[in-house]
Amino acid sequence: MDHRTEPERFVYLDYAATTPVDPEVAQAMCGCMTAEGVWANPASTHGPGRAARELVETARAQVARAVNAQPDWVVWTSGATESNNLALKGFMRAHRKRGKHLITVKTEHKAVLDAAKWLERDGCEVTYLVPGADGRVDPAQVAAALRDDTVVVAVMLVNNEIGTVQPVAEIAALAHARGALVHVDAVQALGKTPVDMVALGADSLAVSAHKCYGPKGIGALVVRRAPGVVLEAQVHGGGQERGMRSGTLPTHQIVGFGAAAEKAIALLPTERARIAELRALLETRLGAIPGASINCPAAHGVPHILSVSFEGVHGEALVADLAELAISTGSACSAATPEPSYVLRALGRDDLTAAATLRISMGRGTSRDDVEFAATRIVAAVARLRALAPAA
Amino acid sequence: MAYVYLDHNATTPLDPRVREAMLPFLDQSFGNASSLHRAGRLARNAIDGARAEVAALCGAEPGQVVFTSGGTEADNLALHGVMDGVMGEAGAAPGRILVSAVEHSAVLEPARRLARRGHPLELLPVDGECRLDLAALDAALFAVQSRGPVRLVSVMLANNETGVVQDIPRVAERVRAAGALLHVDAVQATGKLPLDLAALGCHLLSLSAHKMGGPKGAGALVVDRAIALEPLLAGGGQEHGLRGGTEPTPQLVGFGVAAVLARAELPERTARLLALRTRLEAALAGIAGGVAIAAAAGRLPNTVQFALPGFDGAALVMALDRKGFAVATGSACHSGKPSHVLAAMGLPVAVAQGAIRISLGLTNTAADVDAFAAALTEVAANRPGANWT
Numbered sequence: 001m002d003h004r005t006e007p008e009r010f011v012y013l014d015y016a017a018t019t020p021v022d023p024e025v026a027q028a029m030c031g032c033m034t035a036e037g038v039w040a041n042p043a044s045t046h047g048p049g050r051a052a053r054e055l056v057e058t059a060r061a062q063v064a065r066a067v068n069a070q071p072d073w074v075v076w077t078s079g080a081t082e083s084n085n086l087a088l089k090g091f092m093r094a095h096r097k098r099g100k101h102l103i104t105v106k107t108e109h110k111a112v113l114d115a116a117k118w119l120e121r122d123g124c125e126v127t128y129l130v131p132g133a134d135g136r137v138d139p140a141q142v143a144a145a146l147r148d149d150t151v152v153v154a155v156m157l158v159n160n161e162i163g164t165v166q167p168v169a170e171i172a173a174l175a176h177a178r179g180a181l182v183h184v185d186a187v188q189a190l191g192k193t194p195v196d197m198v199a200l201g202a203d204s205l206a207v208s209a210h211k212c213y214g215p216k217g218i219g220a221l222v223v224r225r226a227p228g229v230v231l232e233a234q235v236h237g238g239g240q241e242r243g244m245r246s247g248t249l250p251t252h253q254i255v256g257f258g259a260a261a262e263k264a265i266a267l268l269p270t271e272r273a274r275i276a277e278l279r280a281l282l283e284t285r286l287g288a289i290p291g292a293s294i295n296c297p298a299a300h301g302v303p304h305i306l307s308v309s310f311e312g313v314h315g316e317a318l319v320a321d322l323a324e325l326a327i328s329t330g331s332a333c334s335a336a337t338p339e340p341s342y343v344l345r346a347l348g349r350d351d352l353t354a355a356a357t358l359r360i361s362m363g364r365g366t367s368r369d370d371v372e373f374a375a376t377r378i379v380a381a382v383a384r385l386r387a388l389a390p391a392a
Numbered sequence: 393m394a395y396v397y398l399d400h401n402a403t404t405p406l407d408p409r410v411r412e413a414m415l416p417f418l419d420q421s422f423g424n425a426s427s428l429h430r431a432g433r434l435a436r437n438a439i440d441g442a443r444a445e446v447a448a449l450c451g452a453e454p455g456q457v458v459f460t461s462g463g464t465e466a467d468n469l470a471l472h473g474v475m476d477g478v479m480g481e482a483g484a485a486p487g488r489i490l491v492s493a494v495e496h497s498a499v500l501e502p503a504r505r506l507a508r509r510g511h512p513l514e515l516l517p518v519d520g521e522c523r524l525d526l527a528a529l530d531a532a533l534f535a536v537q538s539r540g541p542v543r544l545v546s547v548m549l550a551n552n553e554t555g556v557v558q559d560i561p562r563v564a565e566r567v568r569a570a571g572a573l574l575h576v577d578a579v580q581a582t583g584k585l586p587l588d589l590a591a592l593g594c595h596l597l598s599l600s601a602h603k604m605g606g607p608k609g610a611g612a613l614v615v616d617r618a619i620a621l622e623p624l625l626a627g628g629g630q631e632h633g634l635r636g637g638t639e640p641t642p643q644l645v646g647f648g649v650a651a652v653l654a655r656a657e658l659p660e661r662t663a664r665l666l667a668l669r670t671r672l673e674a675a676l677a678g679i680a681g682g683v684a685i686a687a688a689a690g691r692l693p694n695t696v697q698f699a700l701p702g703f704d705g706a707a708l709v710m711a712l713d714r715k716g717f718a719v720a721t722g723s724a725c726h727s728g729k730p731s732h733v734l735a736a737m738g739l740p741v742a743v744a745q746g747a748i749r750i751s752l753g754l755t756n757t758a759a760d761v762d763a764f765a766a767a768l769t770e771v772a773a774n775r776p777g778a779n780w781t
Contacts, residue, residue, distance in 0.1 A: 010430060010431075012423075012431060014423075014424070014427060014429065014431070017423075017424040017426075017427050017432075018422060018423065018424040018427075018638060019422070020418070020419040020420075020422040021418035021419045021422065022419075023419065026415070026418050026419055029418070030411075030415075033406050033411045033414075033607075034405070034406070034408070034411070035405040035406075035408075035755065039403070039405045039406065040397070040399070040402070040403060040718070041399075041402040041403040041608075043402070044399060044402050044403075044718070044720060045706065045709055045710070045713075045720075045721075046399065046709060046710075046712075046713040046718040046719070046720070047395065047713050047718065048395070048397060048399075048718050049399075049402070049718070077461075078460075078461030078462075078465065078609065078637060078640075079461075079637045079638060079640075080637075081625055081626075081627045081628055081636045081637035081638070082461070082625050082637060084627065085624075085625050085626060085627065085636075109627070110627045110628050110629070110636070111626070111627030111628060111636060111637075112627070113627070114626035114627040114628070114636060115626045115627060117626065118626045208638075210638060210640075215418065215640065215642065215643075216638055216639070216640035216641060216642070216643070217461065217609050217610070217638075217639075217640025217642075217643045218609065218640075234468075234624070235464060235465055235468050235624070236468060236497075236498070236501035236502045236504075236505055237464040237467065237468070237496065237497045237498030237499075237501050237502075238464065238496075238497050238498065239497070239501075246464050246468075246497070246498060246501065247461060247462045247463075247464035247465060247498070248403060248462060248463075248464070248602065248608055248609075249608070250461075250462075250602075250607065250608035250609030250643075251608060252607065252608070253607075253608070253609050253640075253643075319428070323429075323430070325429075326423070326427070326429040326430065326431045326432075327429070328427060328428070328429070
């Protein structure tokens with residue numbers, strides 16, 4: 001435990017790291033968590049097994065609908081990290097004859113970048129594109145990088161640290177014209193911005209339940225069923241998910257994901273508008289701090305993620321000063337590493353600026369009052385730290 | 393009479409105490425365990441606690457536990473983690489893999505995949521009671537050095553279909569003497585048998601939560617400190633870099649509580665299940681033409697495999713389902729296919745085809761067992777093709 005006294009008020013503004021399970025979602029899950037409920041192994045052929053299978057298939061349709069896919073495109077996984085691994089390794093392995101070239105972006109999530117690194121050790125060639133200062137990849141960069149032996153172009157729909165929305169549809173059209181497959185990490189997009197897999201032109205799409213008020217530990221890789229879209233499975237065994245991913249299906253988790261996806265899509269228009277207003281307020285308040293810079297302007301990003309860097313402030317000291325706010329400097333996955341965000345460094349920020357960055361991410365539980373409170377605290381903390389140690 | 397579930401080797405219902413422990417982590421303490429703020433620290437503490445409990449269940453150190461999405465992933469991580477590491481080094485020689493012929497497909501399938509990548513795979517035979525042939529193990533480990541050194545041996549602790557328990561300490565002795573690594577799939581034994589990493593003598597141990605009243609979608613690979621494993625899921629650096637992905641706090645908390653309960657209640661649970669099993673076996677012995685499979689071998693206290701030669705196991709499962717009883721042909725994963733386990737045991741085809749698995753659980757009663765035996769007796773009286781015998 002902290003030896004400091006814990007502050008009274010605690011405002012959670014880290015919805016990009018994870019979200020609470022929605023009460024209705026939790027209720028749906030609980031229906032699979034009691035002996036009276038539906039809890040059997042969906043692979044069993046007896047009555048209880050068939051009942052579980054039915055719920056799994058309902059959830060499959062719910063998740064498919066949320067991204068405009070067909071139900072039989074959905075492959076359940078343990079989460080987005082597994083989905084991204086399955087897509088990258090699975091496509092590269094299955095298309096060895098075509099080539100060994102993968103194109104991705106320096107600002108992708110670690111799940112994609114670490115899988116790409118693994119593939120490099122496995123003999124693949126990876127081109128890492130460097131986006132512009134606002135995080136956006138220019139489709140022309142992709143066009144220039146595409147080769148005849150390019151198997152996959154992997155690009156995320158929404159960046160998890162700064163919120164940039166990539167021009168995925170344009171990139172996909174270019175990739176397809178050269179015969180390459182397109183994988184899209186849509187983890188931060190689901191429920192935050194419309195995700196239409198067909199319109200995007202994605203051959204595979206990684207999604208996760210816990211970023212949209214569903215349970216942690218369940219995700220999906222949605223894979224278009226079409227000639228040439230072939231994937232080699234990465235987890236082998238009982239042959240569940242048409243052999244694409246073995247392992248007993250966690251009924252309660254899947255049911256939770258289905259319910260969460262459905263609700264997130266239903267709430268999307270109103271929530272998006274509400275959060276956009278909060279973001280505008282926050283951006284105005286924080287943008288007014290001298291030496292503050294917004295890392296991705298609202299026009300190019302999703303409303304719920306606001307990333308701000310402060311000149312002349314020590315990043316760690318800033319976060320320590322804001323103990324009443326649950327916010328992060330970058331992604332939660334990289335939180336344990338002391339290095340400044342690789343995303344911001346890839347965008348050309350120097351180490352000090354990258355370290356002095358806050359990612360504030362809003363969600364269903366965020367009120368106007370929360371945002372005012374956070375803004376006031378951040379303004380005060382920056383001023384206090386600058387007064388203590390004036391920038392050289 | 394209410395529907396009776398007798399398929400606990402496929403999965404078990406959540407223990408209500410496990411569920412109660414999980415629920416607050418769904419919407420109250422919901423932080424991402426990798427976050428440094430208070431919400432994250434709360435989740436991290438809960439996961440650390442669960443890790444210690446799972447470690448205690450098998451006599452390991454918390455630092456040896458790598459949480460996974462379940463037994464299948466744990467098995468895949470064990471096999472690929474060891475063998476991909478071997479192949480990762482440039483010019484490294486392939487290593488032989490020995491796997492018992494009765495392993496779960498979560499071991500057999502990755503082993504076959506590794507074989508396709510150039511690691512010679514040999515299946516170790518079992519006897520008619522599903523017990524590993526130790527002489528064949530010796531021969532594979534020591535007598536055929538010309539084939540190159542054995543790198544990895546995988547033998548399950550308890551078979552999911554027959555319930556037969558292998559003599560792992562004696563397997564480990566041999567494997568260690570040969571300088572190879574031993575992986576033990578203890579998924580079906582989790583919470584049903586006492587587990588002790590040191591006594592078992594293995595290097596890698598797969599566990600699963602949902603076979604002992606824990607949640608589906610949580611498992612672990614327990615790893616000897618001396619082993620350098622290659623991760624299966626890259627990204628994020630969680631689980632000492634061995635398994636990327638946001639930790640599912642409620643799931644892991646549930647696993648931890650299920651482990652505590654299993655450890656505390658093991659003697660009582662074993663006694664209850666064994667009494668029910670004995671009662672069931674006595675009743676089944678009265679069915680004319682029935683065959684008790686692997687009856688002479690040491691088995692899990694809850695598992696009975698029983699065949700009615702001349703019947704089709706899948707049809708038996710459906711007939712019993714209509715009468716209100718859930719049983720299985722073999723593994724739930726393979727519903728419909730002939731069992732590779734029974735084939736490896738050399739059982740006659742008619743026995744293998746007519747086999748069903750009855751796996752008892754903690755909510756079953758003596759009345760359940762009696763009613764089931766009566767139902768099966770009735771079904772057995774209507775043998776298809778009455779001229780079969």
